Amino acid sequence: MATPLGRVRGLGSAHKGTETFWRQRVTAVGNIPLIIFLVLAIVTHLGASYDEMHGFIAKPLVALALLALIISAAIHMRIGLKEIIEDYVHGEGAKVAAILLATFYAVGIALASVYAIFKIGLGS
Numbered sequence: 679m680a681t682p683l684g685r686v687r688g689l690g691s692a693h694k695g696t697e698t699f700w701r702q703r704v705t706a707v708g709n710i711p712l713i714i715f716l717v718l719a720i721v722t723h724l725g726a727s728y729d730e731m732h733g734f735i736a737k738p739l740v741a742l743a744l745l746a747l748i749i750s751a752a753i754h755m756r757i758g759l760k761e762i763i764e765d766y767v768h769g770e771g772a773k774v775a776a777i778l779l780a781t782f783y784a785v786g787i788a789l790a791s792v793y794a795i796f797k798i799g800l801g802s
Contacts, residue, residue: 698757705754712747732798741799745792752788756781 719740723731734740759780767773 698761702754702757702761705750705757708750709747709754712743712750715743716747735795735798736801738799741795744795748788748791748795752784752791755787756784759784 719734723734726734735744760777763773763776763780767776
């Protein structure tokens with residue numbers, strides 16, 4: 679006779695839920711000051727010329743803050759999209775395809791943004 683625990687042993691949790699939960703919360707908290715910085719930077723530079731904005735973004739601390747925001751927001755977005763897809767897409771093939779597309783989208787946005795910041799920061 680097998681107990682209920684014995685019947686499901688090996689088929690339980692993958693032990694990844696807590697890690698994803700905390701990563702989502704940490705990126706959310708980290709995004710708060712970074713978004714405030716971005717909004718303040720935009721508001722204080724309204725009407726600025728291209729050269730002024732280029733010079734502002736090229737400053738090392740500004741570039742680092744923007745890079746941190748891009749990476750944190752991309753991770754946060756990918757986790758959020760994955761959770762939504764897992765909850766609301768029911769077909770297994772469609773679910774896998776949607777998660778792959780969401781992952782490629784997040785990575786693509788992050789890479790393009792990081793490239794732009796590096797290009798501006800390195801003086802191009």
